[in-house]
Amino acid sequence: MAQTLETRDIQKLIDQVTRDGYVVIPHAFSASQVSQAKAEVARLSGTAEAGPAGQAGRNAFEGLRTQRIYALLNKARCFDQFALHPAVLALNDHFLDDGYLLNALHSVNIGPGEAAQRLHHDDQYVTVPRPHRPFGAAIMVALDDYTPTNGGTNVVPRSHTWAGDRVPARSEAVAVAMPAGSIVYFVGTLWHGGGRNASGAGRLALTVQYCQPWMRPLENQLLAVDWDKLDDLPPRLVGMMGYKVGAPFIGYVDGRSPRTRVTELLGRWRARSKL
Numbered sequence: 001m002a003q004t005l006e007t008r009d010i011q012k013l014i015d016q017v018t019r020d021g022y023v024v025i026p027h028a029f030s031a032s033q034v035s036q037a038k039a040e041v042a043r044l045s046g047t048a049e050a051g052p053a054g055q056a057g058r059n060a061f062e063g064l065r066t067q068r069i070y071a072l073l074n075k076a077r078c079f080d081q082f083a084l085h086p087a088v089l090a091l092n093d094h095f096l097d098d099g100y101l102l103n104a105l106h107s108v109n110i111g112p113g114e115a116a117q118r119l120h121h122d123d124q125y126v127t128v129p130r131p132h133r134p135f136g137a138a139i140m141v142a143l144d145d146y147t148p149t150n151g152g153t154n155v156v157p158r159s160h161t162w163a164g165d166r167v168p169a170r171s172e173a174v175a176v177a178m179p180a181g182s183i184v185y186f187v188g189t190l191w192h193g194g195g196r197n198a199s200g201a202g203r204l205a206l207t208v209q210y211c212q213p214w215m216r217p218l219e220n221q222l223l224a225v226d227w228d229k230l231d232d233l234p235p236r237l238v239g240m241m242g243y244k245v246g247a248p249f250i251g252y253v254d255g256r257s258p259r260t261r262v263t264e265l266l267g268r269w270r271a272r273s274k275l
Contacts, residue, residue, distance in 0.1 A: 020158055022155050022157070023091075028141070029082070034181045041107050041143070069106055072105050079206070080237055098213070100213055101210065102241050112202065116194065134188040137209075138207060141182075151195045151197035151199075152178075173192075173193070224241075244259065
């Protein structure tokens with residue numbers, strides 16, 4: 001999809017998400033962008049920098065044959081762009097409150113033989129009766145082709161409107177199929193899960209998740225990225241990480257922006273290091 005989007009194009013995406021709870025955006029990222037991200041994941045894999053799930057998941061939900069590399073914004077700048085696709089931001093502007101935050105950003109490499117992930121919805125950790133408006137939204141960015149057999153994300157169409165006493169059967173889920181570089185966007189109330197990988201190769205993707213500005217993000221972005229790297233990130237992304245004051249005054253530090261406070265602390269530490 002072109003980076004310049006017409007209002008009618010966005011409205012079509014909004015209408016589909018409103019109806020089905022998700023939408024696929026084909027070819028959202030170029031082959032070059034995909035290749036660069038894959039190369040960085042490969043570089044990190046097998047190193048200490050990959051983190052605690054960099055070899056395999058620690059439980060069935062993470063995936064015992066699935067590699068996850070968290071805090072990617074601290075590890076390579078090529079991942080910044082995947083959080084800022086114009087169509088995704090336009091969808092967030094519709095479904096989430098102004099000032100929404102980055103909830104998480106990490107890679108997911110579902111290995112051969114991995115079982116299907118338990119179906120869930122991302123808003124499950126918020127104990128508010130369903131149905132309700134979404135508390136978040138997410139994208140899966142396919143770095144490998146998504147097929148029905150290689151662990152592509154399973155979604156339960158229109159389940160975002162269900163009441164809390166309804167739980168889907170696996171037979172109600174459909175596998176998302178899309179070429180590398182594509183996005184599947186879904187709201188936090190949609191039932192979904194990683195698919196079973198019955199192929200002979202891994203299925204690599206990125207997950208970028210967003211949440212309402214008044215929620216605590218799953219990944220603590222204020223500590224996930226080294227403070228001395230913040231100037232290298234796009235300003236909008238830094239704000240989405242929580243380094244801004246949300247309306248009317250969420251997240252202030254001594255009456256000011258947290259970004260201002262971090263700059264002060266960095267200045268003090270740098271001065272002390274010269275002593």
